[in-house]
Amino acid sequence: MKVIGILGSPVKRGTHFLLKKSLKVLSEKNIETELLHIIDYDIKFCTGCNKCLRKGKCVLDDDMEKIGDKLIKADGILMASPSYFGTPTAQIKKFMDRTRYLKMDDQRLKDKILGVISSSGLNQGGGQSTTEDIYRFGLMHGMLIIVPCGAPQTEANMVIGTAEKTDGWRPIKKDKKAEKLAKNLGDRMADVMNKLK
Numbered sequence: 001m002k003v004i005g006i007l008g009s010p011v012k013r014g015t016h017f018l019l020k021k022s023l024k025v026l027s028e029k030n031i032e033t034e035l036l037h038i039i040d041y042d043i044k045f046c047t048g049c050n051k052c053l054r055k056g057k058c059v060l061d062d063d064m065e066k067i068g069d070k071l072i073k074a075d076g077i078l079m080a081s082p083s084y085f086g087t088p089t090a091q092i093k094k095f096m097d098r099t100r101y102l103k104m105d106d107q108r109l110k111d112k113i114l115g116v117i118s119s120s121g122l123n124q125g126g127g128q129s130t131t132e133d134i135y136r137f138g139l140m141h142g143m144l145i146i147v148p149c150g151a152p153q154t155e156a157n158m159v160i161g162t163a164e165k166t167d168g169w170r171p172i173k174k175d176k177k178a179e180k181l182a183k184n185l186g187d188r189m190a191d192v193m194n195k196l197k
C-alpha cells in the first residue's frame with residue numbers, strides 16, 4: 001500500500017516537518033510513502049474549458065497527469081498546507097482544481113484515504129479553515145477522511161502546527177503537540193488502510 005504526501009507550502013519548513021512526521025510513522029507501519037513538493041511540478045491553472053467533462057482527460061500539457069497517475073495508484077493521500085489568509089496556498093488550490101479530470105474519469109479518487117495537515121503563524125490563524133477546505137475537496141472526490149484520535153480530553157482531531165506560543169514565537173518544529181498529532185494521524189491512516197485491505 002502507498003500514501004502520497006503533498007506539500008503545499010512553497011518552502012520546506014514547518015508544514016514539511018509535520019508532513020514528514022506522519023509519513024515516517026506510515027513507513028514504519030510498512031506503508032510505502034512518497035513526498036511530492038508541489039512547487040517542483042509544472043501545474044498550470046485550470047482554464048475552465050470543461051473538456052474533461054467529456055473526455056475524462058485534461059487537455060493541458062504539464063506535470064498534472066504524472067501526479068494524477070501517482071494518485072490513482074496510491075491508497076492514501078496526505079495533503080499539507082499552511083494557512084494563507086485562512087485558506088490553503090494557491091499552489092494547493094491550483095492542484096485541487098486540476099484533479100477535476102480524475103473525478104470526471106469515473107471518480108478515480110473515490111475511496112482513497114485522505115489525511116490533512118495544516119499550519120499557521122497564529123493560534124486561530126486559519127489552520128482549521130485551511131484543513132476544512134481540503135476536507136471538502138476530498139469529500140467531493142468521495143475520499144475517506146481520517147483524523148487523529150488521541151486522548152479525547154487533551155488532543156484535538158486536527159493537525160495544526162502554530163508558531164505562536166503564550167510568550168512569543170517558536171519554529172513550528174518546536175510545536176510538540178502538533179508533532180504528536182501528526183504522528184497520530186500517520187498511525188491512524190496506516191491502521192485504517194490495513195483494516196480496509
Ligand SMILES: Cc1cc2nc3c(=O)[nH]c(=O)nc-3n(C[C@H](O)[C@H](O)[C@H](O)COP(=O)(O)O)c2cc1C
Nearest residue numbers: 009013014015082083084085086119120121122125
Ligand atoms: C501569504 C501568507 C499569508 C498568511 N496568512 C496567515 C494567516 O492568515 N494567519 C496566520 O496565522 N498565518 C498566516 N501566514 C503564516 C503561515 O501560515 C505560517 O508562517 C506557516 O507556518 C507557514 O508554513 P511553512 O513554514 O510550512 O511555509 C501567512 C503566510 C503567508 C506567506
